[in-house]
Amino acid sequence: MKLFKGSSGIVKLSRGFGRKGYSLPDKPWLVVAWKELLEALRDKRTMINVVLLPMIIMPIVIALPMMMLNPKTVPPKILVVVEDKEAIDLARSIKKLHNESGAYVSITANGGNYANLILNRGIDLIVEILPGFSRNISLGKSGYIIYYYDPYGTRSSVAMSMVQEIIEKYSERILNERLAAVNLSERYIRPIDTIVKQITSTGKVATTSEVMTAMILPMMVGLIAITGAGTFAIDMIAGERERKTIEALFTAPVSRGEILLGKFSALTILSIVSGISTLLSALIGIGLAVTSLVEATSVAHPQISQLIEASKLPYVTAGILITVALGGLTGNAIMVIAASFAKTFKEAQQYVGFLTFILILPMIAIPYAPQSIYSILRILPISSLAMFARDIIVNPGDIMPVTTSLASSIIYLVAFLWLSSKMFGRESVIYG
Amino acid sequence: MIAIETFSLTKKFGSFTAVRDLSFKVKEGIIFGLLGPNGAGKTTTLRMIYGALKPTSGIAKILGVDVAKEPLKAKKLMGILPEDTGIYPRLTAEENLIYFGKLRGMERSTLEMRIDNLLGILKLEKKRYIIADKLSRGQKQKVAFARAILDEPPILLLDEPTLGVDVMSAREIRRLIKEYASSGKTVMLSTHNMWEVEKLCGRIGIISNGQLRYIGSKDELEKLAGEKEFEDVFIRLVRGETIETV
Known part of the structure; x- marks a missing residue:
């Protein structure tokens, strides 16, 4: 020492x-x-x-x-406002995001002050399913959903892309049902399909x-x-x-x-x-x-x-x-x-x-x-x-x-x- | 034998001539003091002798070795204490000595023994493992002095060896210089300290405005100037216009 x-x-x-x-x-x-x-x-x-x-x-x-773009890092908070009781199934599909990515999803029948919820209460995304959503779909029309989000918040954008993916799948399922009812295939409404091929000096796919x-x-x-x-x-x-x-x-x-x-x-x-x-x-x-x-x-x-x-x-x-x-x-x-x-x-x-x-x-x-x-x-x-x-x-x-x-x-x-x-x-x- | 010899040594920095046509000889075994006011050219002269500056013209020789032609051989014959101590602040006192000892090609056992010995003589044993940054100016100067005499070179060149050092350390350094010369080694030092020159040097060279004005022993210079106080001798000779060698 x-x-x-x-x-x-x-x-x-x-x-x-x-x-x-x-x-x-x-x-x-x-x-x-x-x-x-x-x-x-x-x-x-x-x-x-x-x-x-x-x-x-x-x-x-x-x-x-x-x-920061990964929802698991900081899970976003999503509020689903269901103003059409018959659309509860869609709301439950959105709620499943919690199990898949950790996002916090709440379902409510009453909205409130959306601006306050997003700017002051820490909600990243509000998904409002408007009245008559299910009826419009069953009549062959469009059902309406409104997204309320913070354009400056990364978590808002992440939450929206997650919810959009579910809504698009839901929409695609309805579209396929409608096409099947009139004997048309998906290709009928998608006349052009694109294929991407890489060109590399090695010839291998990167x-x-x-x-x-x-x-x-x-x-x-x-x-x-x-x-x-x-x-x-x-x-x-x-x-x-x-x-x-x-x-x-x-x-x-x-x-x-x-x-x-x-x-x-x-x-x-x-x-x-x-x-x-x-x-x-x-x-x-x-x-x-x-x-x-x-x-x-x-x-x-x-x-x-x-x-x-x-x-x-x-x-x-x-x-x-x-x-x-x-x-x-x-x-x-x-x-x-x-x-x-x-x-x-x-x-x-x-x-x-x-x-x-x-x-x-x-x-x-x-x-x-x-x-x-x-x-x-x-x-x-x-x-x-x-x-x-x-x-x-x-x-x-x-x-x-x-x-x-x-x-x-x-x-x-x-x-x-x-x-x-x-x-x-x-x-x-x-x-x- | 002649230890240090210069022939018409001149150094110019652009249009400014720092040292002009300097010629002198220093015999082996003496302490030679280069005395002059600030900016007289003392440091430039020493730097040319120890090979840090290339002369614009002229030759410097160490024990017959031309410094410009064989710099490494000449440096091996000299121990040098530059104007700034050049101690590495992040190395300990011991590591500073190891570094220069190894650069001078010293064997492990000799180096270890010599470092132990010098740290003892210089009363620096307790500072052995302290980084140099934490040492006082006097302690750093002593480490730098130890570095210069590490492998006991035949010639020692010291630039203002006691400048900025406290009274006790300065006294110790002067004692060591004397001891070193008494073993038959040659010491050349530059200083503007009259008292130091008076006490230490057997031969004195007075330099002013880059020119060597006079060379002689203390007594010879006193006689020449017709003064008894060495400070008066210096002032009189520096102001004198005639260049003479006693």
Whole structure:
């Protein structure tokens, strides 16, 4: 216990790693990487960037809108006002929603102040079955139902779609009975039927989950490239300069190339940790979103494993790991270049913020870009990375697009690394 | 043997000349003080000698090794305390020393022994596991001093070693500098503290406006200036226009 006296929290936890420094081999880049990781461990921003942001916020941001559409998440309250006693069967069908989706359904004969009920009493939807509903139907006319709902409330819209589905089935049953009475089939009133067929480069049918994964994942990879270990990259350059430690570091008998190699090694580890945690949480988010979406639309429930086709999984996993490593390194090299112009961490953040905005645009555009510009996106900086991730998810067997986007990404990475090494050693960077 | 040698060392930042045509030699085993007012070019001179700044022209040599041509070999011969301590605030005192010891290629056992020894001498044992951010200015300066002498290099370059340090710590650092030099090592320090120079340095170089004005022992400089108080000697020599070497 005496050993721990005078120290606290994370310093105690990471002290063992600190003392590992004694047994490091005589490789300066390894020593630099050890020191950078140790500092990152003791930086509060590590928790925010590597754990909090990707693992908690990411699934929430992706899944929350979809989960809110799922009636099981927050069951809506529905009031059925039956002004025609003979329509009680239809009201009871609506009440069954409680068992199917958890919605709270009440049946009453008297309405009251509907506006007050919706705006102040927490009712999401009022279904009013008007007098003469059953008689009109039996006479071959239309029975009337009025929906009262809050156009700004998600639960109101969800409740209405649930009730509409029941009413439509009820209406369809009556229609079929009427058609049968006059010897007509359903096809008579539905002269055109549509069939949807997917055209994919693999020739296989893509599931909703796969489509979402192919759309969101490349964007995520791009974002990781730009933001993954950005804070650490700034800290390792501008932060070192701001804390005035860089001069002491350069007094050590170690080449600047080795120092930079050590810093990049640590950044790559941090990028991979941050990248994988981001991707895993994004996949969880997508899985939750798809499950919620499917539940809300009453389609068969998918498994999270269906997000990526099983046969593609090894390629996709390898591809994602390559992309995260390449993306992390590319992003870090860009951050190092940007941070080299700044005297302080804050100033570097401003440069990097602007740069992030510029670089993030092609990332967001990729899911919406037409196929005709894919070949251009494969050779542009940063977008080549996102395209590589997309190509390997959608069609890993198609060698040409995969190698083009991978080769472009590597060429840009080398160029950015070379530029960052030039910037890192400059006198104006250290003393400017 | 000559420990530190410069030939026409010049450094320009754009149109501003920070150090002009600086040539001097420092023999092994002495404490050489570079004395000058603020902005005189002391730090720039030291930075060129320890290879952090590239001279615009001229040469700096450490034990015969050209700093510009063989920077890593030259740095291996020097222990350096820069103007700012350069202590990593998120590392403990011990980890700061491990980092630089390993970068200087020290073996585990030697490094462990030396860190134990130095923390003891500098009365920092209780601060061993404390992150540097929580150390006082004086304690940080002592850690930085320990870092500079970790592998006992033959030459020690110190930029304002007692600047901003409390009286007790400054006294201790001065004692350590003396001790280090007494073991045959060469120390070069920059300062604007007259008293420090008077007490420590065997040879003194007076620098002003980027130019070396005079070099000599304390007695020689006093004789030259015709003053007894060293502060008066300094003021007189800095204001003097003639460049002479005693």
